[in-house]
Structures are given as structure tokens and as C-alpha cells.
Amino acid sequence: MSVQSEDHTAIDVAPGAMDAERESVWEGVQTYLIGLALSALLTGAAFYFAQSQWIWRPSIPVALSVLAVAQIGVHLVFFLHLTTAPDNVNNTLALAFGTLIVALVIGGSLWIMYHMNMNMPPMERMPTPVASAARYRTATGVIEAANPEPVAAKVSGVIRSVDCDVGIRVQKDRLCAMIDAPSLDRAVAQSERRLRAAQARARHDQAALAAAQARLKHGPGARKHVEASQEALGRDERAAAAMQQALDAAKARLADAKIIAPTDGVVLSRNIKPGQAVAPNSEQPLFLFAPDGTPVEFKASLPGSLATAFKTGEKVVFTVDQLQGESFEGKILSVAPGERAEAAEVVVTAPNPRAALKPGMKATLRAPAE
Amino acid sequence: MTATETLTLPGAPRVQAGADAPGHGEGGPASKRVIVGYGFWIFLLSDIIMFSAFFAAHAVLQNATDGGPSGGDLFNSRNVAIETACLLFSSFTCGLSAVGAGARRMIWTQAALFVTGLLGLAFLLLEAHEFTTMIAAGAGPRRSAFLSSFFALVGCHGAHVTIGLLWLGTMMAQLVIKGFRADIERRLLCFNLFWHMLDIVWVAIFTLVYLVGGAR
Numbered sequence: 001m002s003v004q005s006e007d008h009t010a011i012d013v014a015p016g017a018m019d020a021e022r023e024s025v026w027e028g029v030q031t032y033l034i035g036l037a038l039s040a041l042l043t044g045a046a047f048y049f050a051q052s053q054w055i056w057r058p059s060i061p062v063a064l065s066v067l068a069v070a071q072i073g074v075h076l077v078f079f080l081h082l083t084t085a086p087d088n089v090n091n092t093l094a095l096a097f098g099t100l101i102v103a104l105v106i107g108g109s110l111w112i113m114y115h116m117n118m119n120m121p122p123m124e125r126m127p128t129p130v131a132s133a134a135r136y137r138t139a140t141g142v143i144e145a146a147n148p149e150p151v152a153a154k155v156s157g158v159i160r161s162v163d164c165d166v167g168i169r170v171q172k173d174r175l176c177a178m179i180d181a182p183s184l185d186r187a188v189a190q191s192e193r194r195l196r197a198a199q200a201r202a203r204h205d206q207a208a209l210a211a212a213q214a215r216l217k218h219g220p221g222a223r224k225h226v227e228a229s230q231e232a233l234g235r236d237e238r239a240a241a242a243m244q245q246a247l248d249a250a251k252a253r254l255a256d257a258k259i260i261a262p263t264d265g266v267v268l269s270r271n272i273k274p275g276q277a278v279a280p281n282s283e284q285p286l287f288l289f290a291p292d293g294t295p296v297e298f299k300a301s302l303p304g305s306l307a308t309a310f311k312t313g314e315k316v317v318f319t320v321d322q323l324q325g326e327s328f329e330g331k332i333l334s335v336a337p338g339e340r341a342e343a344a345e346v347v348v349t350a351p352n353p354r355a356a357l358k359p360g361m362k363a364t365l366r367a368p369a370e
Numbered sequence: 371m372t373a374t375e376t377l378t379l380p381g382a383p384r385v386q387a388g389a390d391a392p393g394h395g396e397g398g399p400a401s402k403r404v405i406v407g408y409g410f411w412i413f414l415l416s417d418i419i420m421f422s423a424f425f426a427a428h429a430v431l432q433n434a435t436d437g438g439p440s441g442g443d444l445f446n447s448r449n450v451a452i453e454t455a456c457l458l459f460s461s462f463t464c465g466l467s468a469v470g471a472g473a474r475r476m477i478w479t480q481a482a483l484f485v486t487g488l489l490g491l492a493f494l495l496l497e498a499h500e501f502t503t504m505i506a507a508g509a510g511p512r513r514s515a516f517l518s519s520f521f522a523l524v525g526c527h528g529a530h531v532t533i534g535l536l537w538l539g540t541m542m543a544q545l546v547i548k549g550f551r552a553d554i555e556r557r558l559l560c561f562n563l564f565w566h567m568l569d570i571v572w573v574a575i576f577t578l579v580y581l582v583g584g585a586r
Contacts, residue, residue: 032462110429
């Protein structure tokens with residue numbers, strides 16, 4: 001064994017090292033120049049292809065990857081002076097092993113995550129918490145509004161128009177329906193006529209009074225006329241005021257023909273359609289409104305053995321058939337044994353700030369199995 | 371430096387005399403330059419494997435933008451092109467410094483290292499500008515998993531460049547004080563390897579993160 005020291009005639013070549021003894025300075029610079037030129041070319045091509053319009057778009061990532069691999073090769077050969085020569089076997093083998101690991105890490109991650117994504121339901125359709133059907137038993141109920149606000153007809157007539165449909169959000173005092181009430185229209189018109197007549201009489205009385213007062217200056221004999229005129233005027237003015245009151249009342253009754261939303265909220269139900277005759281004190285309200293912020297409730301029946309899984313006051317999560325992918329949180333109002341011993345009934349109340357939950361929807365309550 | 375010393379190094383290739391292939395048995399144990407270079411080469415490969423984990427995370431989280439901005443909304447390809455040019459030319463000047471060191475030309479080597487450092491600094495400043503702009507626009511690493519992986523990957527590369535710059539400064543100082551000593555030459559060799567490796571990682575970053583990711 002000969003003693004080797006820091007010379008460059010060692011049989012292996014250090015990675016990244018050029019053999020200075022074998023190459024002139026100019027040759028060394030030349031290698032880097034070639035590497036720079038090739039890299040610049042490949043980089044330019046990559047930036048060009050990334051933005052070019054005439055290449056088939058889906059092929060661009062592949063094209064860019066090929067350019068990147070080529071450029072990495074250029075770097076390895078011209079900057080790191082890696083060769084396939086026997087003096088580079090160790091370096092190249094190490095690089096090959098590194099590349100294998102890199103390929104495993106990146107390829108494996110993409111492969112695994114791709115399949116996991118494929119096997120996962122879309123996020124927005126997934127109820128939370130994630131629960132397998134096998135471990136959970138469900139109870140269903142129909143959603144009701146906790147405190148619906150009914151609106152009834154105050155006058156009888158025929159519905160002329162309906163403006164509020166079920167499910168829409170309304171603001172307080174929004175016109176929801178009009179009742180056609182001809183008798184009220186007539187009453188208003190009649191009151192207006194009477195008022196005008198009374199006002200005309202009052203004006204006439206005033207003129208007569210003025211004339212009587214003018215005559216009073218010529219002699220006291222006219223005093224009688226003045227008093228009579230004053231009396232007539234007072235009488236007719238009182239009559240006009242009464243007529244005014246009657247007109248206001250008639251108009252107010254006509255205003256009752258307008259069905260308006262009592263509160264900000266959502267229309268829960270509508271029981272009228274145009275052309276339908278309505279009358280006050282009917283059993284059926286015209287509309288049901290759910291005021292904003294009021295909760296909804298539902299009763300869910302479930303096997304009595306499961307009733308112990310629920311406790312009054314506890315929070316529960318439920319889903320609604322019509323709102324796939326969403327889950328809602330509610331609170332248990334009461335747990336009662338049902339009619340049959342083996343059945344129980346759970347009453348759940350849930351806030352409904354977005355008014356997404358509407359009466360009639362089917363709610364499914366998940367009970368963790370024992 | 372004697373052969374017995376060399377043999378004590380861990381992992382020193384033991385070679386058998388008389389093997390067929392040249393370089394595998396003739397001439398005894400490898401020189402310290404080869405051993406140090408090879409050891410650093412192994413470190414760099416392991417560093418690249420670490421980078422591959424960041425690349426894998428970024429590839430997997432590519433579309434996890436959480437409704438936030440995607441690469442196409444954020445990346446400025448002109449900025450990336452300038453960054454790429456800076457690193458490529460710095461890789462070239464770094465190579466020139468190796469040639470200069472091989473020829474024992476002090477001024478050449480120092481000048482090439484200095485230009486390498488300037489280009490590296492320019493790259494870092496551009497990257498810092500890009501990061502601060504993104505964060506100011508609300509697209510920081512906390513915005514989405516996609517951005518977390520972006521900042522982790524590109525930031526990790528930036529951290530490497532920063533360390534490389536510090537190393538480069540100390541190498542220039544060591545060259546001034548100690549001259550072309552054998553140990554200094556080995557360190558220069560390792561620095562060259564490191565700097566070229568950074569450029570190779572950047573090739574993967576500008577291609578996969580900026581060009582492919584920017585099309586999303």
C-alpha cells in the first residue's frame with residue numbers, strides 16, 4: 001500500500017471536484033460555461049412553456065418536469081462533475097440511492113394521498129362528527145317551529161294577491177297579501193261623501209254667519225239671525241268631525257285588508273292563495289311566521305334502551321334530510337318514556353339563526369351506541 | 371497527513387489491492403479530500419431527502435387552499451425568473467471560484483466568491499420581499515395548508531441560502547488569512563457542493579412550486 005496524502009491522483013474523485021491536474025484552467029471555465037448556457041436555455045424554455053398558449057395545457061406540468069430533470073442533470077454533470085467513470089462509482093451510487101428515497105417519499109405520498117382522497121366522501125357532504133353508521137343508532141323527528149307567530153284575517157273578503165311565499169325571509173311590515181273587501185271600499189267611499197257634504201254645509205253656515213254679522217252693524221234686529229247661524233255652524237261642524245272619525249275608522253278597517261308581516265322572520269307556512277275567501281276568526285291562520293332568532297323543536301322517538309344515552313340539557317348533533325352535508329347542534333329539552341315501555345321520546349330544541357331549519361323537515365338524531 | 375490517520379476516519383472506504391476496476395483497490399485508502407467530499411455528498415443527499423418531504427407535503431396540499439388564494443393568484447413569475455437567474459449565475463460564479471482555487475489564484479477566487487455572495491444576497495432579498503408582500507396581503511402561512519407548505523418549502527430553501535451566505539463569508543475570510551491550505555481547499559470543495567445543491571433544489575422549486583403551481 002502506498003501512502004496517499006492530499007494529492008489529486010487518488011483513485012476516487014471527490015464529488016464536485018474537477019481534477020485540476022488533468023484539466024487546464026480554461027477547460028475548467030469552459031465546463032461551467034457550457035453548464036450555464038444549457039441551464040439558461042432549459043430555464044428559459046421552462047418559463048416560456050409555462051406561459052405559452054399554443055401548447056396543450058394539460059401537458060405543461062409534464063413538459064416542465066422533463067425540463068427540470070434535464071436541468072438537474074446538467075447541473076450534476078457540468079457543475080458537480082458527476083460522471084459514469086469508474087472513479088465516480090461511489091458518488092453516483094450514493095446519488096442513485098438518494099434519488100430512490102426521494103422518489104419513494106414524493107411518489108409514495110402522492111400515491112397514498114390520492115387514494116385517500118378518492119376514498120373520502122366530499123368534505124361538504126360529510127356530517128360532523130364523522131360517525132360510522134354501525135356504531136350509531138338514529139332517531140328521527142319532524143321539525144316544528146317553537147313559537148310560530150300566526151297572522152289571521154281581520155276582515156272578510158277574497159284574497160286579491162299573495163306576496164310572501166313559504167321559506168322566504170321577510171322584514172317587519174312587509175305586505176304579504178291583500179284581501180279584496182268591497183264592502184270596506186264602499187264604506188270608505190260613503191264616509192268620504194258624507195264628510196264632504198258635512199264640510200260643505202259647514203262652509204255654507206259660515207257664509208251665512210258672516211252675512212248675519214254684517215247685517216248686525218246696521219241694526220240689532222239681525223242678532224237673532226246671528227245666533228241661529230252660529231248654532232247651525234256648530235251643529236254642522238260637529239257633524240263633519242264625526243264624519244271624519246267615521247272615515248278614519250273605515251280607512252283603518254280597509255288597512256286591515258292588508259296582511260303584513262308581524263315581525264322580521266321567515267314565512268313558515270301559507271294557507272291562502274289568490275281568489276280564496278277568508279273571514280276573521282277562522283281556525284286556520286293565513287300565515288305562520290317564525291320570528292328571527294326563535295328556535296325550532298322536534299320530537300324524536302327511539303328505543304327505550306337508548307333513552308339513557310340522552311340527558312336533559314345535553315347538547316346533541318343532528319342532521320336534516322333536506323340539508324345534506326350540514327349538521328346542527330341542539331339541546332335536549334326533555335327525555336320521556338314513550339307510550340310503550342320500550343320506546344322513549346326525546347325533545348330537542350335547536351337555535352335557528354340562519355332559518356335554515358324549516359318546519360316539516362326530517363331531522364335525524366344520532367345516539368352513540370352503548 | 372498519513373495513511374494511518376486516514377484509515378481511522380469513519381466510513382473510510384476500505385479497498386482491496388488487486389481489484390479489477392481502477393479506483394477499487396489500487397493505491398490504498400482514499401485521500402482525505404475524497405473522504406471529506408464523499409461524506410459531505412452523503413450529507414447533501416440526506417438534505418435533499420429532507421427537502422423531498424417538504425416537496426411531498428406541498429404536492430399533497432397543492433389544492434388545500436381553504437378558499438384562499440392559490441398559486442396562480444400569488445406568484446409573480448417575473449420575480450421568480452429574476453430569482454432563478456440570480457441563483458443560476460451564482461452557481462456559475464461559484465464554479466469559477468472552484469476553478470480559481472484549483473489554479474491557486476487568490477484574487478480570482480475571492481472575486482468569484484464575492485459575486486456569488488452578491489447574487490445569493492439578491493436572491494434572498496427578492497424572496498424576503500415576496501414573502502412580506504404575500505403576508506401583508508393576508509396570504510401568510512396561517513391562511514391555508516397550501517400556504518403553510520409553500521412557506522415551509524421555500525422558506526427552508528431560503529434558510530439554506532442564508533446559511534450558505536454565512537459560510538461563504540467565513541470561507542472568504544479563511545482564504546485571506548490561511549491561504550490555499552489543504553483543509554481550506556476541502557472546505558471550499560464542500561461549499562461548492564452545497565451551493566450547487568441549493569441551485570438544484572431551486573430548479574425543482576421554481577418548476578414545481580412556481581411554474582406548475584402558478585398555473586392553478
